[in-house]
Amino acid sequence: MSDEMDMQEGGVVKQFMFVNRKAPYGTIYALEGLEVVLISAAFEQDVSMAFIDDGVYELKKGQDTKALGQKNFSPTYRALEGYDIEKLYVEKESMAVRGLTVEDFAVDVTVLDHAEMAAKMAEQDVLISF
Amino acid sequence: MKIGVLVNEGPYTHEASDSAYNFTKAALEKGHEIYRVFFYHDGVNNATRLTEPPRDDRNIVNRWSELGKQHNLDLVVCIAAAQRRGVMDENEAKRQGKDAHNLAEGFRISGLGQLVEAGIQSDRLVTFGD
Amino acid sequence: MLHIVNKSPYERNALDSCLRIATNGSAVLLIEDGVYAAVKGGSFEGKVQAALPGLKIYALGPDLSARGMADRVLDGVNVVDYGGFVDLVAEHSNCQSWL
Incomplete structure (x- = not known):
């Protein structure tokens, strides 16, 4: 853990983008991906999340997992702001293809078209995809 | 160059661990430094020493252990993902009151912060998964 | 930027995306089942x-050979080997795996 302290004090700030392309519950990637994002907040990096393809379903409001017996982790997306993770980018084409609009999402997001998303990706130091 | 490797799938079911291994080996042969190999999601199953594949198949777990030994690699298994899936070292087994432990030689169990730190410290981070 | 695609385009939308x-x-490297996108026909x-x-498109030779697709x-x-894969990672400032 001493390394983590060094990094915070050392001031190395990289651009990290977590790329989410999987729907929640069907597989564990969305949940465990979110766990990494939360941990990354402690490192004071420039963190963003991209939601592309089925990843946009992670943000859908009204998730109710009671009958599944799985934990509903969608409220966590609303808590991200408290961790200073405010850059949530949703690809416009992925939303449109799935018949979703920003009103369907539980959190405020920035909608980017594919070219804008490409530009954001290109400027990252680290892309971690789930 | 310092390279970090993220392995998101277990052995045998997906090719991800094979690809990651072959990539890591090639990077070392080219004189690059592998800063860390981080095992996440089902990737933690690459670290159970209880696998016993058929004789004519590759032993994925031992292969990682041996490469780790040869090159003094930092093979890190995510603790949260490992606890979910029943991969633990002796200390963790004791702490959790389990009657067995199964972490293979050369691997260590640590937190998700190690993945973020690998992203910060490495010049490149390459993800292998499904 | 280097994009890595490991899915058959006939099964998943990773390559499309x-x-x-x-x-x-940018460069696109096709590995594992992704190499099925690199062949004729x-x-x-x-x-x-x-x-x-x-785009510069690359395919991993060992994955093509394993699937009997190296000749098409x-x-x-x-076509690159694992060493070429490493070079591609080193040459590009970042990489995204389309899992």
Whole structure:
């Protein structure tokens, strides 16, 4: 853990983008991906999340997992702001293809078209995809 | 160059661990430094020493252990993902009151912060998964 | 930027999404089942050829050979080994795996 302290004090700030392309519950990637994002907040990096393809379903409001017996982790997306993770980018084409609009999402997001998303990706130091 | 490797799938079911291994080996042969190999999601199953594949198949777990030994690699298994899936070292087994432990030689169990730190410290981070 | 695609284009949309987002001058490396996009004769051939002027497309030789596809690689697709994979990672400032 001493390394983590060094990094915070050392001031190395990289651009990290977590790329989410999987729907929640069907597989564990969305949940465990979110766990990494939360941990990354402690490192004071420039963190963003991209939601592309089925990843946009992670943000859908009204998730109710009671009958599944799985934990509903969608409220966590609303808590991200408290961790200073405010850059949530949703690809416009992925939303449109799935018949979703920003009103369907539980959190405020920035909608980017594919070219804008490409530009954001290109400027990252680290892309971690789930 | 310092390279970090993220392995998101277990052995045998997906090719991800094979690809990651072959990539890591090639990077070392080219004189690059592998800063860390981080095992996440089902990737933690690459670290159970209880696998016993058929004789004519590759032993994925031992292969990682041996490469780790040869090159003094930092093979890190995510603790949260490992606890979910029943991969633990002796200390963790004791702490959790389990009657067995199964972490293979050369691997260590640590937190998700190690993945973020690998992203910060490495010049490149390459993800292998499904 | 280097994009890595490991899915067959006939099963998943990973390559479609990658090609939608990859910008001119980027590199795309096809590995594992992703190499099925790198071969002649399939319905995906046109899409890959249309992308070729703007993108550098590579396919991992060991994965092509394992699948019996090494002798039908599309013209313009560069075949690399694991060492070449490492070089591609080193040459590009970042990489995205389209899992």
